[in-house]
Amino acid sequence: MADHGWAGGGDPMGGPPYRSMDDAHRQGGPSHHVQPAPAEQSSLVRPYAVTGGRTAPRTQLAMEALVSSATSIHHDLSTRTPEYQAISALCRHVRSVAEISAMLRIPLGVTRILVADMAAEGLVQLHQPQLNAGKPDLNLLERVLSGLRRL
Incomplete structure:
Protein backbone atom coordinates (compact mmCIF):
# COMPACT_ATOMS: atom_id res chain seq x y z
CA MET A 1 0.00 0.00 0.00
CA VAL A 45 3.21 13.51 8.79
CA ARG A 46 -0.18 11.95 9.39
CA PRO A 47 -2.94 14.48 10.16
CA TYR A 48 -3.84 12.89 13.51
CA ALA A 49 -0.24 13.34 14.66
CA VAL A 50 -0.44 17.09 14.06
CA THR A 51 -3.64 17.39 16.12
CA GLY A 52 -2.54 15.08 18.93
CA GLY A 53 -5.13 12.49 17.90
CA ARG A 54 -8.09 14.87 18.19
CA THR A 55 -10.73 14.82 15.50
CA ALA A 56 -12.89 17.78 16.58
CA PRO A 57 -11.97 21.41 17.29
CA ARG A 58 -12.41 22.90 20.77
CA THR A 59 -15.04 25.27 19.39
CA GLN A 60 -17.35 25.08 16.39
CA LEU A 61 -15.53 26.68 13.51
CA ALA A 62 -17.22 27.26 10.15
CA MET A 63 -15.04 26.83 7.08
CA GLU A 64 -15.97 30.36 6.01
CA ALA A 65 -14.93 31.82 9.39
CA LEU A 66 -12.30 34.51 8.95
CA VAL A 67 -8.99 34.30 10.79
CA SER A 68 -6.44 37.05 11.41
CA SER A 69 -3.20 37.20 13.40
CA ALA A 70 -3.58 38.57 16.90
CA THR A 71 -1.68 41.78 16.22
CA SER A 72 -2.20 43.41 19.61
CA ILE A 73 0.22 40.98 21.28
CA HIS A 74 3.55 39.87 19.82
CA HIS A 75 4.05 36.12 20.20
CA ASP A 76 7.31 34.29 19.66
CA LEU A 77 6.34 31.39 17.41
CA SER A 78 9.85 29.98 17.01
CA THR A 79 9.09 27.23 19.53
CA ARG A 80 5.74 26.39 17.93
CA THR A 81 5.02 23.76 15.30
CA PRO A 82 5.64 24.55 11.62
CA GLU A 83 1.86 24.46 11.09
CA TYR A 84 1.31 27.17 13.73
CA GLN A 85 4.04 29.28 12.17
CA ALA A 86 2.59 28.86 8.66
CA ILE A 87 -0.96 29.67 9.80
CA SER A 88 0.25 32.74 11.68
CA ALA A 89 2.18 33.97 8.62
CA LEU A 90 -0.83 33.46 6.32
CA CYS A 91 -3.16 35.24 8.72
CA ARG A 92 -1.28 38.52 8.56
CA HIS A 93 -4.00 39.12 5.99
CA VAL A 94 -7.51 38.01 6.89
CA ARG A 95 -8.20 34.55 5.46
CA SER A 96 -10.98 32.01 5.76
CA VAL A 97 -10.39 28.62 7.37
CA ALA A 98 -10.97 27.03 3.95
CA GLU A 99 -8.31 29.27 2.35
CA ILE A 100 -5.79 28.36 5.04
CA SER A 101 -6.52 24.68 4.48
CA ALA A 102 -6.10 24.97 0.71
CA MET A 103 -3.01 27.17 0.79
CA LEU A 104 -1.18 24.94 3.28
CA ARG A 105 -2.53 21.72 1.74
CA ILE A 106 -3.75 20.56 5.13
CA PRO A 107 -7.11 18.74 5.45
CA LEU A 108 -9.97 21.03 6.49
CA GLY A 109 -10.65 19.11 9.72
CA VAL A 110 -7.03 19.43 10.80
CA THR A 111 -7.01 23.13 9.92
CA ARG A 112 -10.14 23.70 12.03
CA ILE A 113 -8.50 22.03 15.04
CA LEU A 114 -5.25 23.96 14.68
CA VAL A 115 -6.97 27.32 14.17
CA ALA A 116 -9.31 26.73 17.15
CA ASP A 117 -6.29 25.82 19.32
CA MET A 118 -4.45 28.94 18.18
CA ALA A 119 -7.51 31.08 18.95
CA ALA A 120 -7.73 29.56 22.45
CA GLU A 121 -4.08 30.51 23.01
CA GLY A 122 -4.66 34.05 21.70
CA LEU A 123 -2.42 33.58 18.66
CA VAL A 124 -5.17 34.36 16.13
CA GLN A 125 -8.51 36.13 16.18
CA LEU A 126 -11.65 34.47 14.84
CA HIS A 127 -14.39 36.34 13.03
CA GLN A 128 -17.25 33.85 12.92
CA PRO A 129 -20.16 34.37 10.53
CA GLN A 130 -23.51 35.07 12.16
CA LEU A 131 -25.54 31.89 12.37
CA ASN A 132 -28.76 33.46 11.09
CA ALA A 133 -27.24 36.14 8.89
CA GLY A 134 -29.98 37.57 6.72
CA LYS A 135 -32.66 35.29 8.19
CA PRO A 136 -35.49 36.42 10.46
CA ASP A 137 -35.52 35.36 14.10
CA LEU A 138 -37.46 32.16 14.83
CA ASN A 139 -39.40 33.88 17.65
CA LEU A 140 -40.50 36.60 15.24
CA LEU A 141 -41.73 34.01 12.72
CA GLU A 142 -43.68 32.18 15.42
CA ARG A 143 -45.34 35.44 16.55
CA VAL A 144 -46.30 36.28 12.95
CA LEU A 145 -47.73 32.78 12.45
CA SER A 146 -49.68 33.04 15.70
CA GLY A 147 -51.06 36.43 14.63
CA LEU A 148 -52.11 35.06 11.24
CA ARG A 149 -53.93 32.15 12.87
CA ARG A 150 -55.91 34.57 15.05
CA LEU A 151 -57.23 36.39 11.96
Missing part, protein backbone atom coordinates in the same frame (compact mmCIF):
# COMPACT_ATOMS: atom_id res chain seq x y z
CA ALA A 2 1.40 3.41 -0.95
CA ASP A 3 1.96 5.83 1.91
CA HIS A 4 0.79 9.19 0.55
CA GLY A 5 0.98 11.85 3.25
CA TRP A 6 -0.82 15.14 3.12
CA ALA A 7 2.10 17.41 3.97
CA GLY A 8 4.58 18.57 1.39
CA GLY A 9 2.55 18.29 -1.77
CA GLY A 10 0.31 15.26 -1.44
CA ASP A 11 -3.40 15.47 -2.04
CA PRO A 12 -5.32 15.69 1.29
CA MET A 13 -7.37 12.71 0.11
CA GLY A 14 -4.21 10.59 -0.21
CA GLY A 15 -3.67 10.85 -3.96
CA PRO A 16 -0.75 12.21 -5.91
CA PRO A 17 -0.03 15.96 -5.93
CA TYR A 18 -2.33 18.16 -8.00
CA ARG A 19 -1.26 18.94 -11.55
CA SER A 20 -2.97 21.11 -14.09
CA MET A 21 -3.94 19.65 -17.45
CA ASP A 22 -1.15 21.67 -19.11
CA ASP A 23 1.41 20.13 -16.75
CA ALA A 24 0.06 16.66 -17.47
CA HIS A 25 0.38 17.05 -21.24
CA ARG A 26 3.87 18.53 -21.01
CA GLN A 27 5.05 15.61 -18.89
CA GLY A 28 3.81 12.81 -21.08
CA GLY A 29 0.05 12.68 -20.79
CA PRO A 30 -2.65 12.81 -18.14
CA SER A 31 -1.88 9.35 -16.71
CA HIS A 32 1.66 10.34 -15.68
CA HIS A 33 1.95 10.99 -11.91
CA VAL A 34 4.32 13.54 -10.43
CA GLN A 35 6.42 12.15 -7.58
CA PRO A 36 7.18 14.49 -4.68
CA ALA A 37 10.75 15.66 -4.29
CA PRO A 38 12.88 13.77 -1.71
CA ALA A 39 12.67 16.70 0.74
CA GLU A 40 8.88 16.54 0.49
CA GLN A 41 8.82 12.80 1.08
CA SER A 42 10.73 13.14 4.34
CA SER A 43 8.25 15.67 5.75
CA LEU A 44 5.19 13.40 5.56
Whole structure:
Protein backbone atom coordinates (compact mmCIF):
# COMPACT_ATOMS: atom_id res chain seq x y z
CA MET A 1 0.00 0.00 0.00
CA ALA A 2 1.40 3.41 -0.95
CA ASP A 3 1.96 5.83 1.91
CA HIS A 4 0.79 9.19 0.55
CA GLY A 5 0.98 11.85 3.25
CA TRP A 6 -0.82 15.14 3.12
CA ALA A 7 2.10 17.41 3.97
CA GLY A 8 4.58 18.57 1.39
CA GLY A 9 2.55 18.29 -1.77
CA GLY A 10 0.31 15.26 -1.44
CA ASP A 11 -3.40 15.47 -2.04
CA PRO A 12 -5.32 15.69 1.29
CA MET A 13 -7.37 12.71 0.11
CA GLY A 14 -4.21 10.59 -0.21
CA GLY A 15 -3.67 10.85 -3.96
CA PRO A 16 -0.75 12.21 -5.91
CA PRO A 17 -0.03 15.96 -5.93
CA TYR A 18 -2.33 18.16 -8.00
CA ARG A 19 -1.26 18.94 -11.55
CA SER A 20 -2.97 21.11 -14.09
CA MET A 21 -3.94 19.65 -17.45
CA ASP A 22 -1.15 21.67 -19.11
CA ASP A 23 1.41 20.13 -16.75
CA ALA A 24 0.06 16.66 -17.47
CA HIS A 25 0.38 17.05 -21.24
CA ARG A 26 3.87 18.53 -21.01
CA GLN A 27 5.05 15.61 -18.89
CA GLY A 28 3.81 12.81 -21.08
CA GLY A 29 0.05 12.68 -20.79
CA PRO A 30 -2.65 12.81 -18.14
CA SER A 31 -1.88 9.35 -16.71
CA HIS A 32 1.66 10.34 -15.68
CA HIS A 33 1.95 10.99 -11.91
CA VAL A 34 4.32 13.54 -10.43
CA GLN A 35 6.42 12.15 -7.58
CA PRO A 36 7.18 14.49 -4.68
CA ALA A 37 10.75 15.66 -4.29
CA PRO A 38 12.88 13.77 -1.71
CA ALA A 39 12.67 16.70 0.74
CA GLU A 40 8.88 16.54 0.49
CA GLN A 41 8.82 12.80 1.08
CA SER A 42 10.73 13.14 4.34
CA SER A 43 8.25 15.67 5.75
CA LEU A 44 5.19 13.40 5.56
CA VAL A 45 3.21 13.51 8.79
CA ARG A 46 -0.18 11.95 9.39
CA PRO A 47 -2.94 14.48 10.16
CA TYR A 48 -3.84 12.89 13.51
CA ALA A 49 -0.24 13.34 14.66
CA VAL A 50 -0.44 17.09 14.06
CA THR A 51 -3.64 17.39 16.12
CA GLY A 52 -2.54 15.08 18.93
CA GLY A 53 -5.13 12.49 17.90
CA ARG A 54 -8.09 14.87 18.19
CA THR A 55 -10.73 14.82 15.50
CA ALA A 56 -12.89 17.78 16.58
CA PRO A 57 -11.97 21.41 17.29
CA ARG A 58 -12.41 22.90 20.77
CA THR A 59 -15.04 25.27 19.39
CA GLN A 60 -17.35 25.08 16.39
CA LEU A 61 -15.53 26.68 13.51
CA ALA A 62 -17.22 27.26 10.15
CA MET A 63 -15.04 26.83 7.08
CA GLU A 64 -15.97 30.36 6.01
CA ALA A 65 -14.93 31.82 9.39
CA LEU A 66 -12.30 34.51 8.95
CA VAL A 67 -8.99 34.30 10.79
CA SER A 68 -6.44 37.05 11.41
CA SER A 69 -3.20 37.20 13.40
CA ALA A 70 -3.58 38.57 16.90
CA THR A 71 -1.68 41.78 16.22
CA SER A 72 -2.20 43.41 19.61
CA ILE A 73 0.22 40.98 21.28
CA HIS A 74 3.55 39.87 19.82
CA HIS A 75 4.05 36.12 20.20
CA ASP A 76 7.31 34.29 19.66
CA LEU A 77 6.34 31.39 17.41
CA SER A 78 9.85 29.98 17.01
CA THR A 79 9.09 27.23 19.53
CA ARG A 80 5.74 26.39 17.93
CA THR A 81 5.02 23.76 15.30
CA PRO A 82 5.64 24.55 11.62
CA GLU A 83 1.86 24.46 11.09
CA TYR A 84 1.31 27.17 13.73
CA GLN A 85 4.04 29.28 12.17
CA ALA A 86 2.59 28.86 8.66
CA ILE A 87 -0.96 29.67 9.80
CA SER A 88 0.25 32.74 11.68
CA ALA A 89 2.18 33.97 8.62
CA LEU A 90 -0.83 33.46 6.32
CA CYS A 91 -3.16 35.24 8.72
CA ARG A 92 -1.28 38.52 8.56
CA HIS A 93 -4.00 39.12 5.99
CA VAL A 94 -7.51 38.01 6.89
CA ARG A 95 -8.20 34.55 5.46
CA SER A 96 -10.98 32.01 5.76
CA VAL A 97 -10.39 28.62 7.37
CA ALA A 98 -10.97 27.03 3.95
CA GLU A 99 -8.31 29.27 2.35
CA ILE A 100 -5.79 28.36 5.04
CA SER A 101 -6.52 24.68 4.48
CA ALA A 102 -6.10 24.97 0.71
CA MET A 103 -3.01 27.17 0.79
CA LEU A 104 -1.18 24.94 3.28
CA ARG A 105 -2.53 21.72 1.74
CA ILE A 106 -3.75 20.56 5.13
CA PRO A 107 -7.11 18.74 5.45
CA LEU A 108 -9.97 21.03 6.49
CA GLY A 109 -10.65 19.11 9.72
CA VAL A 110 -7.03 19.43 10.80
CA THR A 111 -7.01 23.13 9.92
CA ARG A 112 -10.14 23.70 12.03
CA ILE A 113 -8.50 22.03 15.04
CA LEU A 114 -5.25 23.96 14.68
CA VAL A 115 -6.97 27.32 14.17
CA ALA A 116 -9.31 26.73 17.15
CA ASP A 117 -6.29 25.82 19.32
CA MET A 118 -4.45 28.94 18.18
CA ALA A 119 -7.51 31.08 18.95
CA ALA A 120 -7.73 29.56 22.45
CA GLU A 121 -4.08 30.51 23.01
CA GLY A 122 -4.66 34.05 21.70
CA LEU A 123 -2.42 33.58 18.66
CA VAL A 124 -5.17 34.36 16.13
CA GLN A 125 -8.51 36.13 16.18
CA LEU A 126 -11.65 34.47 14.84
CA HIS A 127 -14.39 36.34 13.03
CA GLN A 128 -17.25 33.85 12.92
CA PRO A 129 -20.16 34.37 10.53
CA GLN A 130 -23.51 35.07 12.16
CA LEU A 131 -25.54 31.89 12.37
CA ASN A 132 -28.76 33.46 11.09
CA ALA A 133 -27.24 36.14 8.89
CA GLY A 134 -29.98 37.57 6.72
CA LYS A 135 -32.66 35.29 8.19
CA PRO A 136 -35.49 36.42 10.46
CA ASP A 137 -35.52 35.36 14.10
CA LEU A 138 -37.46 32.16 14.83
CA ASN A 139 -39.40 33.88 17.65
CA LEU A 140 -40.50 36.60 15.24
CA LEU A 141 -41.73 34.01 12.72
CA GLU A 142 -43.68 32.18 15.42
CA ARG A 143 -45.34 35.44 16.55
CA VAL A 144 -46.30 36.28 12.95
CA LEU A 145 -47.73 32.78 12.45
CA SER A 146 -49.68 33.04 15.70
CA GLY A 147 -51.06 36.43 14.63
CA LEU A 148 -52.11 35.06 11.24
CA ARG A 149 -53.93 32.15 12.87
CA ARG A 150 -55.91 34.57 15.05
CA LEU A 151 -57.23 36.39 11.96
